[in-house]
Amino acid sequence: MKELKVEWPSNLKRTKPRECILSVLEKADKPLSAMEICSAIEKSGESAWLSTVYRVLELFVKKGMVAKIAILNGETALYELNRFEHKHYAVCLMCHKIIPMDNCPMEKFIPNIQDSDFRVMGHNLEIYGYCKDCDPKQRSL
Amino acid sequence: MKELKVEWPSNLKRTKPRECILSVLEKADKPLSAMEICSAIEKSGESAWLSTVYRVLELFVKKGMVAKIAILNGETALYELNRFEHKHYAVCLMCHKIIPMDNCPMEKFIPNIQDSDFRVMGHNLEIYGYCKDCDPKQRSL
DNA sequence: ACGCTAATAGGAATCATATGCATCTGTAGC
DNA sequence: GCTACAGATGCATATGATTCCTATTAGCGT
Numbered sequence: 001m002k003e004l005k006v007e008w009p010s011n012l013k014r015t016k017p018r019e020c021i022l023s024v025l026e027k028a029d030k031p032l033s034a035m036e037i038c039s040a041i042e043k044s045g046e047s048a049w050l051s052t053v054y055r056v057l058e059l060f061v062k063k064g065m066v067a068k069i070a071i072l073n074g075e076t077a078l079y080e081l082n083r084f085e086h087k088h089y090a091v092c093l094m095c096h097k098i099i100p101m102d103n104c105p106m107e108k109f110i111p112n113i114q115d116s117d118f119r120v121m122g123h124n125l126e127i128y129g130y131c132k133d134c135d136p137k138q139r140s141l
Numbered sequence: 142m143k144e145l146k147v148e149w150p151s152n153l154k155r156t157k158p159r160e161c162i163l164s165v166l167e168k169a170d171k172p173l174s175a176m177e178i179c180s181a182i183e184k185s186g187e188s189a190w191l192s193t194v195y196r197v198l199e200l201f202v203k204k205g206m207v208a209k210i211a212i213l214n215g216e217t218a219l220y221e222l223n224r225f226e227h228k229h230y231a232v233c234l235m236c237h238k239i240i241p242m243d244n245c246p247m248e249k250f251i252p253n254i255q256d257s258d259f260r261v262m263g264h265n266l267e268i269y270g271y272c273k274d275c276d277p278k279q280r281s282l
Numbered sequence: 283a284c285g286c287t288a289a290t291a292g293g294a295a296t297c298a299t300a301t302g303c304a305t306c307t308g309t310a311g312c
Numbered sequence: 313g314c315t316a317c318a319g320a321t322g323c324a325t326a327t328g329a330t331t332c333c334t335a336t337t338a339g340c341g342t
Contacts, residue, residue, distance in 0.1 A: 013308060015320060034299080052321055054299060070211060076298070090254045093262065102253040109246035113231045117273035118240060120231070126265045132258035154339055156289065175330080190291055195330060197289095216299095217329070288339085295332070306321070312314085 006065045006081055017052050020044070022060070030098055031069055031078035031089075071098065071126060090127040094134035101127065147206045147222055158193045161185070163201070171239055172210055172219035172230075212239065212267060231268040235275035242268065 005026060008014070024040045025032065032040070034053045041048040057079050060066035067082045071091050078098075090099045106123055113120075146167060149155070165181045166173065173181070175194045182189040198220050201207035208223045212232050219239075231240045247264055254261075 013318095013320070015308070017321070047322095049322055050298090051300075051323080055320085058300095088252075090252065090256070090259050090261070092259075099254055099256045099259060102255065103250075105246035105250035105252070109244075111229075111231065111246070111268055112243040113240055113268070114243065115231070115240045115272050117276065118231050118233075118268075119271045119276050120268055121234065121270040123269065124265070124267045127252055127254070127259075127261055128264065129262040130260045131256050135258065135260050154288070156339070158290070176328095188291095190293095191329095192292080192331075193290055199331095284342090286339105286341095288337105290337070291335090293333090295330105297328105297330080299327085299329105301326070302324090304322090306319105307317105308319085309315105309317100311316095 009063055009065070012059075012063065016046065017041075017048050018056050018059075020046050020048060021053060021056050022065070025066065025079065025081050028080065031071075031080040033076045033078055035076075037079070069124065071096075086122075088125045088127070090129065090131075092131040092134050093128050094130060094137065097131050097133075099131060150204050150206070153200075153204065157187065158182075158189050159197050159200075161187050161189055162194060162197050163206070166207065166220065166222050169221065172212075172221040174217045174219055176217075178220070210265065212237075227263075229266045229268070231270065231272075233272035233275050234269050235271055235278065238272050238274075240272060 006022065008022075012018075020041045021037055024037050024044075028040075034050060034057060037057075038048050038050050038053050041053075057066060057068070061068050061079075065082055066079050067086075069078050069080065069089070071078055071089070086104065088101045088104055090101055091097070092099070105125070111120065147163065149163075153159070161182045162178055165178050165185075169181075175191060175198060178198075179189050179191050179194050182194075198207060198209070202209050202220075206223055207220050208227075210219050210221065210230070212219055212230070227245065229242045229245055231242055232238070233240070246266065252261065
């Protein structure tokens with residue numbers, strides 16, 4: 001996955017934690033949890049408080065720079081740069097590996113919602129199953 | 142939504158909390174959280190402990206009697222009877238109302254997963270947006 | 283009815299996330 | 313470049329959902 005950049009909104013104060021967090025997300029090749037972001041920052045020699053990471057991520061989501069996704073019944077929220085082309089993931093039920101999907105079933109689908117005036121803003125989709133490493137183990141149980 | 146029944150597995154001990162929980166779910170017209178189930182039981186005059194409710198729900202999920210779903214980035218897990226025809230929901234971003242959908246985009250969709258040997262077991266889909274009551278409020282912000 | 287096993291009550295622990303407040307830091311205006 | 317102030321962070325502590333622990337209780341096979 002190519003490293004991609006997000007434009008820094010002009011009215012957004014540049015502070016060290018914010019730049020660290022964005023930089024971690026730019027380098028990430030998969031969605032990260034707040035805690036993973038935090039330890040990535042520590043590893044790079046900077047420091048960051050988890051509460052700050054949460055606050056900044058929430059802000060980034062509000063600014064549209066970052067997307068928040070929930071995986072496997074939402075034990076933990078994950079964050080990734082908003083790659084306007086949106087993405088879905090397949091999740092392994094055994095090892096919790098996250099594998100990107102390249103297409104989206106919603107592209108040409110009209111949901112039949114019982115509230116006919118519902119204004120659709122977006123969607124989450126998650127496929128679950130067994131990845132190629134875990135499938136054999138699973139079958140032999 | 143019609144009240145529907147689930148068969149009680151023959152090897153499953155019948156205890157008061159379990160029967161209460163199943164009965165609440167049978168009467169429910171929407172997915173419920175563990176706490177909602179708990180208070181519904183209290184309201185019916187019985188008593189139930191949250192920890193028991195969680196344990197029983199987990200058991201029911203394992204037995205395939207109940208489905209666990211996550212809504213809006215998984216703040217809270219919701220549970221409903223497993224209606225083998227599976228279902229998806231639209232969720233209002235403002236009032237968190239849950240509106241059933243009658244069709245499913247995955248029926249004739251082949252996900253293009255980067256792990257080509259991934260064995261798909263199922264999926265979660267959630268549409269989010271604004272329901273007819275909240276859409277006007279949203280637009281006037 | 284008896285006894286064994288599994289289930290529950292009750293509470294305390296845990297995990298992710300949010301919040302409150304004092305202190306610090308970007309940055310707009312000079 | 314300096315200053316002031318709004319807004320951000322460091323840090324501790326709260327919160328809400330869920331899980332875990334253990335003594336007690338209750339199904340159910342015999």
